[in-house]
Amino acid sequence: MKNIVILISGGGSNMAAIVRTAEREDWARRLGARVAAVVSNKADAGGLAFAREHGIATEVLDHKAYPSREAFDEALAAVIDRHAPTLVVLAGFMRILTPGFVQRYAGRLLNIHPSLLPAFNGLHTHQRAIEAGCRYAGATVHQVTAELDVGPILDQAVVPVLPGDTADTLAARVLTQEHLIYPRAVRRWLESQA
Ligand code: GAR
Numbered sequence: 001m002k003n004i005v006i007l008i009s010g011g012g013s014n015m016a017a018i019v020r021t022a023e024r025e026d027w028a029r030r031l032g033a034r035v036a037a038v039v040s041n042k043a044d045a046g047g048l049a050f051a052r053e054h055g056i057a058t059e060v061l062d063h064k065a066y067p068s069r070e071a072f073d074e075a076l077a078a079v080i081d082r083h084a085p086t087l088v089v090l091a092g093f094m095r096i097l098t099p100g101f102v103q104r105y106a107g108r109l110l111n112i113h114p115s116l117l118p119a120f121n122g123l124h125t126h127q128r129a130i131e132a133g134c135r136y137a138g139a140t141v142h143q144v145t146a147e148l149d150v151g152p153i154l155d156q157a158v159v160p161v162l163p164g165d166t167a168d169t170l171a172a173r174v175l176t177q178e179h180l181i182y183p184r185a186v187r188r189w190l191e192s193q194a
Contacts, residue, residue, distance in 0.1 A: 002086035002190060003036035007076075007093035012038070012047015013175065014091040014112055014182050019054055021183035031190045036083040039076070041095055057083070063095060073101040080105075086193070089186060090144065099146045109144040110189065112182050114174050116140060116156060121149035126167040126174065137161050137170055139178045141185040154189070155181045 006015045019035050022028035028035075038051035039059045051058045059079050066072035072095075080088060090111040102109060115125035117140040129137045138158040145151035157177035161170060 001036075002031065002033040002193070003084050004033060004087045004089060004186070005037045005039060005080050005083050005085040006035055006089045006091050007080075008038060008040050008045050008047045008091050009042050009094040010045055010047065010092050012040075012045060012050055012091065014178055015047050015089075016050045017179035018089065018091070018183045018186055019050075019056070022187070025183075025187070027187050027190070031187070031194060033086070033190050036085070037080075039079055041072075041076075041093070047091075069096070070098050070100065073098045077101055077104055087186070087189060089182075091182065096148060097144070102144055102146050105144075107143070110154070110185065111142055111144045111149075111151070112178055113140050113142065113149050114171065114178070116158065117142060117149055117153060124167070126170040130161060130165055130167065130170060134161050137174055139174050139181065141181055155185045157181045 008015050015038055035056050037057040037059060038047065039061065040048055041061055041063045043060045048058050061076055061079055063072045066075060086108065088105045088109045116138040120128050136158050138156055140153055141155045142153045143151035157180065159173045159177055
């Protein structure tokens with residue numbers, strides 16, 4: 001069985017899209033894969049309830065309980081490794097990861113970022129795209145490497161920036177596309193390993 005461990009910090013809509021799409025398109029079964037666990041650094045992350053309702057193991061690890069980034073990442077890796085992951089998926093996991101953590105899962109660590117990388121890495125991507133006068137915005141699925149938001153790009157989706165857009169309206173438009181490209185990138189990654 002190929003175990004997928006998904007890391008979230010918030011609503012978990014990308015995680016839910018991966019779970020739902022894998023069920024609907026039946027590729028988890030076909031590829032011998034399953035979402036084995038959802039791990040959050042926030043106890044109140046909305047996505048945890050969805051995971052529990054779908055019979056997926058959940059784990060919460062509060063980063064504030066650890067003295068350093070390294071200590072948190074070590075504890076996080078120990079939790080993840082309990083689920084013997086083939087693939088680790090960052091889905092709105094709002095923590096910068098240490099090089100040691102990234103190295104441990106090299107080649108099997110994916111992230112989705114709400115911009116057309118390499119433009120607008122980091123935070124507040126939608127506000128920055130609007131302020132820059134971008135006509136198009138989007139999202140990027142990429143492999144995670146030590147440098148933030150820089151790893152090899154696996155997929156992207158483009159949406160228009162419309163007159164009167166706010167960061168929130170643009171984020172909502174981008175998010176609908178994230179829900180299409182992230183499940184697809186996960187499926188393709190699994191197929192590439194088959
Ligand atoms: C998504 O828009 C994702 O691209 C972004 O957080 C949101 C999480 O939504 N990720 C980042 O900003 C990573 N730097 P979700 O919890 O509903 O999936």
